[in-house]
Amino acid sequence: MKKLACILALSSAFASFNAHAWGNDGHRAVGAIADQLIKGSNAEKQVQALLLPGESLAKVASWADCVKGTYCGPQTEEMVAYTTANPKHSEYHYTDVPYQLAHYEDHGVGTAEHDIVQTLKQCIAVLQGKGDATTNPHNFTPRQALLMLTHLTGDIAQPLHVGEGYVAKNGGFMVPTQKQLDDKEAFGTSGGNNLQLDDIKLTQKSGELIPAGPAEDKPAPATPARPAQTTRAFHSYWDTTVVNYAFRRIGARTPEQFAQMVIAGNPVVAANSGDPVTWPYQWADQTLVVAKLAYTDVTPGAAMQQTSKKGETYYTWPLAIPDNYPVPSSAAAKAQLIQGGYHLAAVLKAIWP
Secondary structure, three states: OHHHHHHHHHHOOOEEOOOOOOHHHHHHHHHHHHHHHOOOOHHHHHHHHHOOOOOOHHHHOOHHHHOOOOEOEOOOHHHHHHHHHOOOHHHHHOOOEEOOOOOOOOOOOOOOOOOHHHHHHHHHHHHOOOOOOOOOOOOOOHHHHHHHHHHHHHHOOOHHHOEEOEEEOOOOEEOOOHHHHHOOOEEOOOOOOOEEEEHHHHHHHHHHHOOOOOOOOOOOOOOOOOOOOOEEEHHHHHHHHHHHHHHHHHOOOOHHHHHHHHHHOOOEEOOOOOOHHHHHHHHHHHHHHHHHHHOOOOEEOOOEEEEOOOOOEEEEEEEEOOOOOHHHHHHHHHHHHHHHHHHHHHHHHHHOO
16 A cells, blocks of 8 residues: 555645545535635636526536436426536546546546547636637637636546546556547446445444544435445546535534645645636546556456447446555545645636636
8 A cells, every 4th residue: 555655645736735526516616615715816706697696606616417317306498508518527527537547637538529638628718818710619608618627627537537547458457548438448447437446344344443523403305214235336436426425534524624624734735827718628637547546456357248228338446445445535635625625716817716
């Protein structure tokens, strides 16, 4: 585990302090951090001009996930208009750069013209007042750009939304060429969704390593018992499970409380440089550092062929992780949530000084 500790130390060069990417709580935490950091600024005034009464960055942070279905409630006219105009909107949330690489490169393996880096560039350009057919091919409105920027700045801090684990045909992670992928000599893992953790073992180990969450003020409503979950997707672990661990480790009950507590700790977050439209490249590169941590001492097992509901063939792999994985991964998740919130506030202040 010395290697894991070294990578965690490297990631702290970008930020020093002791989950749908991040899930709802993680995204709300990113938005809540930014809400507090822009208070009293021109950026806050401009943000409020684009938000509806009663909205905040924390409250709209999951909007871009909510448009994917009805689990947040019925689709609004605004959501329907957005998804109709953006049929590939679900692909705006991630890129699939091999996690072993140090940099996101345009047209590199795993990148796309509408991936998270390119979409963030569009959002920033629109809010800068520089949107045109070239810089804003999705024709985002300023409000849509703000909603997407708020969400995607959180997404790009989630390591599996940037760094992809590609598995070689003969096993083990590798850095593939596009030809190797086309020839099926290597396979993507859909952001870790096709890598399966032993959830029973994970639950047991996390119970030993991670403090229990704060007691609820009210008893939880009675719900029918669910069958025990035996596996958990690696992506799901990083979306939600590790966010829960990060909250528990500092005793935070809510995203807003998490935001207050981490800001009070005065975290050191490296500043971005240059035109804000280039910052998504810097964010992706920083997240690739943490993606290396996420995959350190992690081993895929034998491939298992699966068939989707559409009749398509794909593979899943059991994934072995170190017993103490919840400790460094939750520390990294805390750091990345803070990064996301501070980056969001910084880019808004740079757009509207």
